[in-house]
Amino acid sequence: MNGVEGIDNNAFYSFKSLTSIEIDSPVIIGTSAFDTCTSLQSVKLPNGIQIIGDYAFQNCKSLPQINLPDSITHIGKGCFYACYKLASITFPKGLNILEESTFYACSHLLNVSLPDTMTHLGPTCFKGCINLESIKLSENLVKIDNECFAGCSSLEKINLPDKLQVIGEACFQGCISLVSMEFKKKINTLHDDVVDACNALKELTFVLTEQKYIRSPFVFCPELQKITIIESENMFLLKIPDNYFQDCQNLKEVVLDTPNILSFGANSFRNCERLEKVTFKTPFKDLQNIFLNCFDGCKQLTEIILPDSVSLISSFSFRNCISLRKMTIPPKVTILYSDLFYGCTSLESVTFNDNINSIGISCFQNCKNLKEIVNGLPKSLTMIGSAAFCGCSKLESVTINENLYFISDNCFKDCLSLQTVTFDNNIKNLEFIYENAFQNCYSLTKIILPNCVTFLGNSSFGNCSKLSEVVLGKSLKDISSSAFEKSSNIKSITYPLFNQMNVNVFDSSKDSITQLILVDSIDNLTLFDDDCFNYFGNVNDVVFAVYSLKYIGQKTFNGFKNMETLSFTKCNVIEIKEDAVSNHNKLNNMNFDANELYLDVSCFRNIDSLHQVTISSKIISFKDFSFADSTSLNYINMMCEKATFGNSIFENCSNLNTIDCNIVDGLVISVDFAKIIPYVRDLRIASNQVTIKGNSMKEMKNLVNFEINADITLEANSLSNSNLENLIINTQGQLDFQSSIFNELSNLQKLLILKSSKVTFGENVFGQQNILSEINVTSPSIIFNPHCFDGLQSLEKIVANGIVEKVGEYSFNNCSKLSKIDFISNVQTIEDSSFNECSSLLNFTIKSDNLNKLGNSAFKNCQKLQNITINSPQNLSISDHCFCSCYEMTFLNSSNLNLGQFSFHNCKNLRNISGNILSVSSYSFSGCESLELIQISNLEIVPSHCFENCISLQKFITMKKIQEVSDYGFYNCPKLKEFKFDNVSFIGDFSFSNTGIYNLTLTTMVILGNYSFANCNELSEVYLANLSSIASNVFVNDTKLSKFVYCGTKQIKSKDLFTGCSKLKEIFVSKDYGKSSISGVPCSTTEFCVSSGDNQIRKKLIIITASSVFVLIVIVVIICVVASCKKQDKINYKESEIESLLFTSDNKLYTNSANI
Structure with a gap:
């Protein structure tokens, strides 16, 4: 199209054969200009075009792509509505708004990138773009209108810009592939259907806005598992709205990043069945309120930690949170409302604060695993509502604190594991325990009710099948007749004594009750005479713990036909009247604890079964025959300050074996007292003062063991003639x-x-x-x-x-x-x-700082005495015969010792004395056959017989030089081989006879007594410098004696000196000696005996002795060499030839004992 100034509304409407459009000049494309050109496949728009009217390309079902020039400033609503094959689009860079339904149902649209100038996406803008997978939004986008992306079922991810403020209703409704999504903090409006039917959405960051929700905005996101809630920065919100997450059944985690929240709204998390945790991302310092049903039905919630700021947790807030395991109640919460944790079947522990004053109806009902109430119920608690803990079948213990006013009906009913219920010692206000309060607590074994309780309702402790002990408070007059129905195993009851008794409340246990403890009531009775306890036919243990009661009538004891034990405890004044308990033939044990106890005549007479009586009282008075004829009585324990005794108290108590008696003010055991207890075997008495009179004990003919703890006076014959x-x-x-x-x-x-x-x-x-x-x-x-x-x-x-x-x-x-x-x-x-x-x-040990003497024969003939230890710093004198014949004695440990005659005579096993021996006497160690060593510090004279027969003695050590050895001094000491004779001048008769001395050198003028060295079988050499005198038989039977040198000039006239000395062939004498023989043995002179004085002789003898030792060593060495050579057949010398090598012709060297 060239030169066209504009394309009017509906200009090509429904030109179904139109396949291509190329516009060369800027024009305005009018409303529905190309509407329903179903074959249109190519559109080329010129740069400079600014406006495309509403529905301009609506229903162009074959259009696959379009490039919009940057000059375009407005695209009308529904412009590309239902362009099913539109897969690619290039947006003008300056576009601000996409109007309503611009790309509605563009089902082939895959990826979209919006220009950064885009601020507003109109309603249903991309609705029904079922293949749209991704879209790049402008960072300047402020508003996304209603249903903008509704039905974009392939959209997996969308990043919302930070500047976005408004998201319209149902904006992402039906985006079933959207897995995660994050809304930003500037958003101030989010409607409750914004993510409806996002079936794949698992994780969502959502902005908390101020809308009021009738339902949860997430309820139709069935796979949604985690939601992070953030707060819009444009508003200050204080509450998570009511119903906000209600019925999000797959939601597992909620993260709250909303620090200003004060309240969780009603039903806000209700029935989030898979919700496991709620995380406070930033500290919730201000959260105060959790409203009704907040977490009701959150079955997977295991734990939630509430901040300390929470002050209100409304009813049903955690009802049926069946996985919740523990809960800590914040400190500002004062009321736990009804059904708060009802049905939390996994709840194991709950920690209360001390400010809670009320627990509502059914608050913890059916918390079947609740086992522990940490730190017990709150101290401030004043009311527990009906069925509050009903059905808590694992709860084991409950502590009721001091401010509670009543326990409601069914409060702890069906707590099957409840074992202990403890009431605070300071509790004063609890008056009422209503019906069924503890019914079916099968494990409850003991209940102690406080004195303030005045009422027990119907079946309040009904069917507590293990309840065995019940303690009723002293104010409890009003007890329902069925209070303990079906509690059939009660064995012990503590029952206050009222003016009128109602014992039939324990009808179910009347045959199982065996112990009855009777205590004071608010009636403060002083006299009780009622046989009402006949109702309990098997009571065998009766305890009176009564302070006000003084007189107990005979009728009372008639009510206890099977009584075996009778006790009075914490009583003031008790009087047991005449014959009150007599003839009770099952009674075997009695205990009394009272300030004053008065036992009348025969009050316990003729109780054949009685075995033991224990009495503790300040004053005790026994009148005549108190326990007479109780033939089985065998033990009495009595503690008092003062006691008076009548006559024949224990007459015919023939088995009374043991008495423990503690009488503070004193006791006189006289003949009369002894006659009271003639059969006693064991008697223990404690007192300030005990006096035992003469002949008193003989009255107690069976007394075997007697213990007295007192200052005692024993008179003459006080213990005589007894069997003690x-x-x-x-x-x-x-x-x-x-x-x-x-x-x-x-x-x-x-x-x-x-x-x-x-x-x-x-x-x-x-x-x-x-x-x-x-x-x-x-x-x-x-x-x-x-x-x-x-x-x-x-x-x-x-x-x-x-x-x-x-x-x-x-x-x-x-x-x-x-x-x-x-x-x-x-x-x-x-x-x-x-x-x-x-x-x-066997042993003797003594420590004394003063001990200085053991007397004569102090331990004589202690034949088994082995060791003696004497710790004394003094010089110790062991007197004559002190340890004589202590055959087994091996050791003496002491300090400085002076030994008397025979002090250790015949101590055959004595081996050692650890101590410093200062002196010895005759026979001190004679016969000490095991003594091996002896050391004496200052000894100069060895007394006679001192070491006689010490057959093991090897060493004798003294610090001073011995001058004399008296007769028999070392007689028969065969192992004694050496002795220092340097200063010896006297050697008495037999003094070294039978010793092991092998060499004798005497350098002083010496006196040798009879047989002084006789029978010395090892003695081979003798050197005598000079003699004062020598007796006969001195060397008799010294069989190895072969060398004898005498350098003196005094002639030896003694006879039989050498009898039996078979090896002694000659004696060497000095040149000045005038005889040719001594005692029949020929003499030869030797140059070594000179007349130049004793000093030279001593020197010669020393040289001789040293030379002898040297020669002996040489001989031994040569013999060893020869023996070795013989083995090798290299040398075959004869002994005579070896001798010729050793000895010269002038005999300067001598065999064996030769001297130079």
């Missing part, structure tokens, strides 16, 4: 045990004394006809006087915990079974024969 076996005395006072106290006490086995300030044991305190085996004393001062336990052969053990002031002579003499002694002492002396003949004593 064990005696325990715990006293602060002094004890002086004399034989007169224990006369003919022949069965005593054990004595234990505790805390006494001083204990003294007198002479033969227990005699010798006793079987006493153990004494244990704790006291700061203990005295064992002479002969105190002398001959007490039964005594096995004595322990003294304290300071032993004295161990007298013969104190433990002949205690042949005594095996252990252990004590600390400050004694200076353990006297003579203190432990003599204690033949079973």
Whole structure:
């Protein structure tokens, strides 16, 4: 078309054969100009064209594409309506608006890119573009009108620009391929149908606007799983609207990015059956209200954390949230309304705040898994509504706090696991527990009702099948007759004593109740005489815990035919009248706890079954025959300040074996008192003061064990003539045990004394006809006087915990079974024969800062004594025979020792003494066959027989040089091989006889006694510098003696000196010696004995001794070499040839013991 100025309305309307249009000049295309040109396939528009009228290309069904020049400023509504094959379109760059239905039903349109100048998309603009997959919107787009993209079923994604403010109704309705979508914050209007039928929409960011919704805008998005709600920046909204998410059944997560919200509207999340969590993206500091049914039916919601600002949670808000597991109630919530958590079957724990004052009807009903109420019910709670916890079948415990006024009907009904119900100790206002309140609580075992409760309704505790203990409060007069119906296993009832009793309320348990505890009521009875408790035929345990009650009539006890235990506890004054309880032949145990107790004549007489009585009271009065003829009574425990006793209280109580008696004000055990308890076997008494009169104990012929905790006075014969076996005395006072106290006490086995300030044991305190085996004393001062336990052969053990002031002579003499002694002492002396003949004593330990002497025979003949430890800083004298014949003794541990005669004589196993021995005496160690080493610091003279028969002695060490060895000093010490003879001037008879000495060198003027070295089988060499005198038989039977040198000039006239010395062939003497033989052995002179004085002789002898050692070493080496060579057949010398190598003709070298 050339030169055309315009194309009029309907100009080519329905030119169905028209296939192509090319316009060369700018024109205006009028309304419906090419409408229904169904064959039109090509349109070319010139640059400069500005306006295309309404419906211009409507129904051009074959048009596949069109390029709109940039000059176009207006495209009319419905311009390309139903251009089914239109797949591509290029928009002019300056276009601002697309009018209504511009591309309606362009079903082949795939991708659209709108110019940046576009600000408004009109109604139904792209509606029905079923193949439209993507569209690029202008960043300046402000408004998208109604149904703009409705029915764009292939549209998968659309990015809405940030400047967008208005989205019309049903804008994206039916976009069934749209998966996710994000609305921006400038949007101020969103209608409830904007995303209707977006069947594939799973994730959506939606702007909260101020519209009121009759229904949820998301209800017809069946796959929608996550919604993020943001707030329009153009308005300040305070509420999530009512019904906002209601019935979005596949919605799993809601993210709220709306920090200014104050309220969740009614039904806002109702029936979101798959909703699992609600996340507050930014802190909800101001959320206050959750309105009706807010989360009702959110079956997958497991947890929601409400901010502390919430103050209102309306009824039904979380009803039937069957997956909700725990809930913490915010601190500002004061009321939990009805049905709030009804049917939350997975709810396990709930944490209340302390400000809640009311829990509404059915609030937690049927929360079947509710197991824990953290920290109990709120302290501020004043009301619990009907059925509030009904059906909470796993709830285990409930604590009712102090401000509650009543418990409503059915409140805890069907709480099948409820085991404990605890009422606060300070509760004062709770008066009413209404019908069925705890009905069917099958696991409830015990209920203690507070004293303020005045009413129990019908079946309030009905059918509690495990309920075994019930404690009724003292104000509870009004009890429904069915309050405990079908609770048939109650065994214990605490029942207040009212003027009028109604016991038939426990009809279901009348045969199971075995314990009845009777307490004061608000009636404060002082007298009770009613046999109403006959109703409970099997009661066997009866307790009176009554303070106001004073008199109990006989009729009362007639109501307890099967009573086995009777107790009075926390009572004030109790009087049991004459014969009140007598002849109750099933009663076996009684307990009394009262300020004052008065037992009348025969009040408990002839109760054959009675075994035990316990009494605790300030004042006790027993009148005559109180327990007489109760033949099975075997134990009495009595604690009081003051007691008075009648006659024959326990007459014929032949089995009364044990009595514990604590009487503060003091007790005198006289003959009359003893006659009251003649059958007692075990008696324990505690008091400030106890006096035992003479001959009183013989009245208690069966007494075996006696314990006294008191300051005690024991008169003469106080313990005599009894069969007592064990005696325990715990006293602060002094004890002086004399034989007169224990006369003919022949069965005593054990004595234990505790805390006494001083204990003294007198002479033969227990005699010798006793079987006493153990004494244990704790006291700061203990005295064992002479002969105190002398001959007490039964005594096995004595322990003294304290300071032993004295161990007298013969104190433990002949205690042949005594095996252990252990004590600390400050004694200076353990006297003579203190432990003599204690033949079973194994160990002895004593610590004393003052001990300096063990007396004569102190431990003599303690044959089994093994170890002794004596801790004393003093020099200790061990007197004569102290440890004589302690055969098993192996060790002595002490400090500085001075040893008397026979002190360790015949201690055959003594191996060691750990201590510094200062001195020894005759026979001190004689017969110590195992002694191997002895060290003595200052010894100069070895006393006679001191080490005789010490057959294992190998070393003898002393710090000073020995000057004398007395007769038999080392007799028969065969292992003693060495001895320092440097300063010795006297060697007595037999002093070294039978020793292992192998070399004897004496350099001083010495006296040798008879047999002094006889039978020394190892002695081979003897060197004598000079002699004062030498007796006969000195070297008899020294079989190895082969070398004898005598350098003195004094002639030896003794006979038989060398009898049995078979190897001794000659004696070497000095040139000045005038005899040719000594005791029959020929003499030869030697140049080594000179007359230039003793000093030169000593030097010569030292040189000789050293040379001898050297020669011996050379001989041994050569013999070894020769032996080795013989094995190799290289050398075959004879012994005579070897000798010729060693010895010269002038005998300057000698075989074996040769000297140079």
